Amino acid sequence: MNYRIIFRIHAWILGFDAVFMLPALIISACTGDMPAVKGFAAGILISIAAAGFLAFVSRKAERRFFAREGLVATGLAWIVLSLAGALPFWISGRIPNFFDAFFEIVSGFTTTGASVVADVEALGKGLLYFRSFSHWVGGMGVLVFFLAIIPAGGKHDGYMLHILRAESPGPSVNKMVPKMRQTAGILYIMYCTLTVLDVLMLLVFGRMEVFDAFCIAFGTAGTGGFAVLNSGLSTYTPAAQDITTVFMLLFGVNFGLYYMMVMRQFKTALKDEELHAYFGIVALAVVCIALNIWHRMPEAMNLESTIRHSAFQVASIITTTGYSTVDFDLWPGFSKAILMCLMFVGASAGSTGGGIKVVRVTLLFKSIRRNAHQIFHPHEVRVIRMNGARVSEQTVTNVTSYLAAYVIIVIGSFLLIAADRGNFSLTTDFSAVMATFNNIGPGFDQVGATQNFSAFSNFSKVILSLDMLFGRLEIFPILALFSASTYRRT
Amino acid sequence: MKIIIAGVGKVGAMLVMQLSAEGHDLTLIDKDPNALESTMERYDVMSVTGNCASMEVLRTAGVMDAELLITMTGADELNLLCCMTAHGMNPKLYTIARIRTPDYLESTYALRKMFALSLTVNPERQTAREIDRLLRYPGFLKREPFANGLVEIVEIRVDKNSPLKDVPLSQFSSVVQTQVLICAAVRDGKAITPTGDFVVREGDRLFVTASATNLSALLLSIGLAPPKIKNVIIIGGGRNCYYLTQMLLKEGIRVKIIERDRARCEHLAEVLPGATIIQDDASTSAVLDREKIRQADAVITMTGLDELNIMLSMYANQQKVPQVITKLGRAENMELIGVLPVGGIVSPKELCCNTITRYVRAMKNQVGAAVTVHTIADGQAEAIEFIIDANTKHIGEPLKQISLKKNILLASITHGRNIIIPHGDSMFQLGDRIVVVSSNGQLIHQVNDIFMA
Numbered sequence: 001m002n003y004r005i006i007f008r009i010h011a012w013i014l015g016f017d018a019v020f021m022l023p024a025l026i027i028s029a030c031t032g033d034m035p036a037v038k039g040f041a042a043g044i045l046i047s048i049a050a051a052g053f054l055a056f057v058s059r060k061a062e063r064r065f066f067a068r069e070g071l072v073a074t075g076l077a078w079i080v081l082s083l084a085g086a087l088p089f090w091i092s093g094r095i096p097n098f099f100d101a102f103f104e105i106v107s108g109f110t111t112t113g114a115s116v117v118a119d120v121e122a123l124g125k126g127l128l129y130f131r132s133f134s135h136w137v138g139g140m141g142v143l144v145f146f147l148a149i150i151p152a153g154g155k156h157d158g159y160m161l162h163i164l165r166a167e168s169p170g171p172s173v174n175k176m177v178p179k180m181r182q183t184a185g186i187l188y189i190m191y192c193t194l195t196v197l198d199v200l201m202l203l204v205f206g207r208m209e210v211f212d213a214f215c216i217a218f219g220t221a222g223t224g225g226f227a228v229l230n231s232g233l234s235t236y237t238p239a240a241q242d243i244t245t246v247f248m249l250l251f252g253v254n255f256g257l258y259y260m261m262v263m264r265q266f267k268t269a270l271k272d273e274e275l276h277a278y279f280g281i282v283a284l285a286v287v288c289i290a291l292n293i294w295h296r297m298p299e300a301m302n303l304e305s306t307i308r309h310s311a312f313q314v315a316s317i318i319t320t321t322g323y324s325t326v327d328f329d330l331w332p333g334f335s336k337a338i339l340m341c342l343m344f345v346g347a348s349a350g351s352t353g354g355g356i357k358v359v360r361v362t363l364l365f366k367s368i369r370r371n372a373h374q375i376f377h378p379h380e381v382r383v384i385r386m387n388g389a390r391v392s393e394q395t396v397t398n399v400t401s402y403l404a405a406y407v408i409i410v411i412g413s414f415l416l417i418a419a420d421r422g423n424f425s426l427t428t429d430f431s432a433v434m435a436t437f438n439n440i441g442p443g444f445d446q447v448g449a450t451q452n453f454s455a456f457s458n459f460s461k462v463i464l465s466l467d468m469l470f471g472r473l474e475i476f477p478i479l480a481l482f483s484a485s486t487y488r489r490t
Numbered sequence: 491m492k493i494i495i496a497g498v499g500k501v502g503a504m505l506v507m508q509l510s511a512e513g514h515d516l517t518l519i520d521k522d523p524n525a526l527e528s529t530m531e532r533y534d535v536m537s538v539t540g541n542c543a544s545m546e547v548l549r550t551a552g553v554m555d556a557e558l559l560i561t562m563t564g565a566d567e568l569n570l571l572c573c574m575t576a577h578g579m580n581p582k583l584y585t586i587a588r589i590r591t592p593d594y595l596e597s598t599y600a601l602r603k604m605f606a607l608s609l610t611v612n613p614e615r616q617t618a619r620e621i622d623r624l625l626r627y628p629g630f631l632k633r634e635p636f637a638n639g640l641v642e643i644v645e646i647r648v649d650k651n652s653p654l655k656d657v658p659l660s661q662f663s664s665v666v667q668t669q670v671l672i673c674a675a676v677r678d679g680k681a682i683t684p685t686g687d688f689v690v691r692e693g694d695r696l697f698v699t700a701s702a703t704n705l706s707a708l709l710l711s712i713g714l715a716p717p718k719i720k721n722v723i724i725i726g727g728g729r730n731c732y733y734l735t736q737m738l739l740k741e742g743i744r745v746k747i748i749e750r751d752r753a754r755c756e757h758l759a760e761v762l763p764g765a766t767i768i769q770d771d772a773s774t775s776a777v778l779d780r781e782k783i784r785q786a787d788a789v790i791t792m793t794g795l796d797e798l799n800i801m802l803s804m805y806a807n808q809q810k811v812p813q814v815i816t817k818l819g820r821a822e823n824m825e826l827i828g829v830l831p832v833g834g835i836v837s838p839k840e841l842c843c844n845t846i847t848r849y850v851r852a853m854k855n856q857v858g859a860a861v862t863v864h865t866i867a868d869g870q871a872e873a874i875e876f877i878i879d880a881n882t883k884h885i886g887e888p889l890k891q892i893s894l895k896k897n898i899l900l901a902s903i904t905h906g907r908n909i910i911i912p913h914g915d916s917m918f919q920l921g922d923r924i925v926v927v928s929s930n931g932q933l934i935h936q937v938n939d940i941f942m943a
Contacts, residue, residue: 067531160534161530161531174537175536177515177536178492178515178517178534178536180534
């Protein structure tokens with residue numbers, strides 16, 4: 001393995017980490033929040049020092065780069081990014097336990113939004129901004145961001161494909177235009193445009209404060225879920241909540257489709273099977289939950305707010321954002337069960353959301369249907385199609401093996417979490433794993449919408465942090481870090 | 491420039507390498523997803539799987555805003571259909587098709603408007619022409635023409651008896667008695683740019699710039715001029731062989747072809763009435779001896795197997811055949827093959843790619859961009875031709891006052907029809923063509939890149 005090129009990439013990563021902290025430092029300074037200023041200043045200095053050291057070590061790096069380096073670089077980059085990002089929380093003393101700080105920022109970069117902080121308002125504006133901004137950066141991908149801006153690498157740029165593939169969610173990632181830099185650039189331009197639109201809508205129609213609008217929009221764009229108020233989003237205007245619902249859903253759509261629309265291929269974009277399935281699931285879930293609540297809790301809400309809250313919560317969970325306008329832990333069992341199912345499904349491939357992804361679920365159903373059919377008609381040959389085109393058997397195998405790995409890791413972490421000395425309820429343990437692995441944030445019971453993850457032991461927090469990384473990078477880049485064959489010489 | 495390449499075979503893959511290094515936006519089409527995947531891993535390109543003549547696939551590949559389509563699939567008919575379809579969809583598109591079947595040669599030329607072809611390339615015929623050129627000056631391993639053929643860079647191997655052996659660079663001109671310049675040398679498989687203390691050694695391969703008119707004088711002075719070639723043995727009766735035999739017969743050279751396949755032999759006997767066709771397995775030396783390989787003036791190995799070609803050429807060299815030429819289809823690992831005694835090496839893939847790269851550069855017509863590029867010294871160096879324009883620095887200054895970058899050498903200046911082999915007092919003027927040799931991976935995109943900043 002070419003370790004030096006990996007060091008070189010990490011030098012870049014740490015350098016950018018320092019840049020990300022700069023606005024937060026300024027905000028902290030403006031609000032006179034001295035502990036946060038200390039935290040960010042120390043974070044920036046340590047990051048720059050480490051970046052300088054790595055750049056020095058890797059100054060003679062060869063540009064040879066293969067799939068293995070791509071996977072390892074991506075997996076490691078997210079861990080390094082989070083380690084450096086945890087520094088401000090820890091050094092400022094706002095989150096005195098380093099494991100808590102690490103959990104918090106991993107939750108930020110992986111766009112999970114699970115928190116260990118009970119009183120978020122006490123974090124201060126600078127740290128709140130940094131937390132929300134980490135969602136925005138992590139949503140589209142940190143390395144994709146570097147691909148868009150680092151200087152072109154000359155002759156052998158093909159390797160960057162491994163990074164795009166490792167970081168972008170979905171079973172078959174491809175470029176939109178021939179050049180990697182342009183592909184990454186287009187993704188970020190669309191991402192920025194939608195974010196800015198969200199901010200403006202929240203300001204104008206949602207009548208939000210500027211700081212809140214930016215932070216909430218960052219969380220929406222990255223499908224993260226860190227709020228800036230202890231009350232989540234429940235105290236914002238209904239208009240602001242509806243705008244957030246719509247934008248959460250928009251950021252859960254494959255960005256490739258937006259590019260098609262920009263290129264005026266509306267028909268192809270709107271005929272996308274995954275898009276239909278995605279909005280179909282959303283509509284069905286909203287109707288079921290609204291009826292269920294209306295039926296079981298007639299005293300609690302009126303029709304408008306019932307629909308608004310159920311739509312908001314469905315959008316929040318399926319896109320794996322994790323914002324809340326009500327404590328959905330108090331909802332009837334059927335509604336909670338639906339939300340639990342949505343946690344599995346997740347958003348679309350090529351979006352900023354997590355979960356298994358709608359396209360994988362669709363392919364799995366098609367594959368199951370085919371296998372069932374083949375029991376009765378063993379000699380019939382059938383192919384699986386997506387958008388009319390044949391899906392290669394390799395892709396189908398990849399999807400099933402992804403699901404197998406998913407299930408095994410979820411069960412494994414569930415067992416480890418259940419051993420926690422906190423002795424939580426079964427729902428708490430399982431939903432904690434689900435909420436972190438699928439990058440959602442809140443789960444049920446003791447990790448519900450109004451609760452947080454602080455009660456877990458350090459060991460459980462590390463497991464859950466890894467789960468978040470597993471979920472965000474779709475398992476294999478992190479798995480590669482733990483595989484002996486990665487480090488073998490031949 | 492947006493370019494679509496259909497077919498990622500041997501030639502396609504090499505084109506991707508060259509064109510992506512020049513910064514073009516490439517989209518590849520191929521039926522085989524694995525071939526695409528392995529190319530995508532190495533180069534910054536996009537790919538579409540499918541039949542390249544289908545409108546749907548072409549549309550996905552972005553034919554509507556592409557500027558050039560290059561079809562390199564194995565089937566000529568598919569290449570033609572693909573070009574026609576794409577041009578029908580986007581009339582502004584330029585198209586290049588590889589056409590290899592001799593039967594189509596006439597129609598694709600006469601009806602090129604109808605087929606919507608901007609350029610056709612025929613690697614086999616190019617190979618034949620290249621070999622034919624080499625046979626005219628036996629002794630050179632390779633000839634690369636520049637400035638419309640006025641200047642050439644030729645490759646010479648220094649043997650035990652060569653008068654060039656142990657000659658220091660300063661005395662080189664007086665030994666060869668003509669105006670020439672060593673612009674690169676390969677010693678022990680590594681390319682070196684000769685400096686003042688360079689001494690020619692046995693086993694070196696020299697790359698020498700000379701004007702085309704001085705070539706025979708050069709050959710004479712180094713005692714490499716064998717008698718004119720009168721009879722040639724060609725091993726392997728493929729399409730290359732057909733084109734080459736046609737050319738040689740026209741020049742009055744006797745040709746003997748050894749080919750293993752009976753049906754192919756009969757076909758060759760039918761279309762090449764002047765040639766002697768032998769049906770036998772040339773990989774046994776008994777057959778070669780029986781066909782009197784020792785009496786041949788030149789042996790050309792062009793079977794479909796590179797390994798066999800190399801073995802046969804080494805045998806021919808050992809039998810003291812004056813001129814041996816080896817065709818290599820894959821042309822990989824040239825630094826390994828270059829040191830073997832296989833005579834001149836001709837690679838259809840490389841010739842074809844060079845033609846297309848040249849066409850693309852002409853299309854782009856960038857100010858200061860290279861006119862011609864040839865890779866020399868087993869791909870370790872590049873010889874690049876530029877035209878001096880108003881933006882070029884240091885016009886009219888004597889060379890001794892100009893400092894060039896490391897590993898860059900000015901090989902020749904063509905002023906009108908005069909060729910100047912550069913020395914300290916020479917200078918270039920507006921409109922001159924210069925040839926620059928760059929080794930050790932120095933990237934040169936335009937003429938001003940050769941000067942020190």
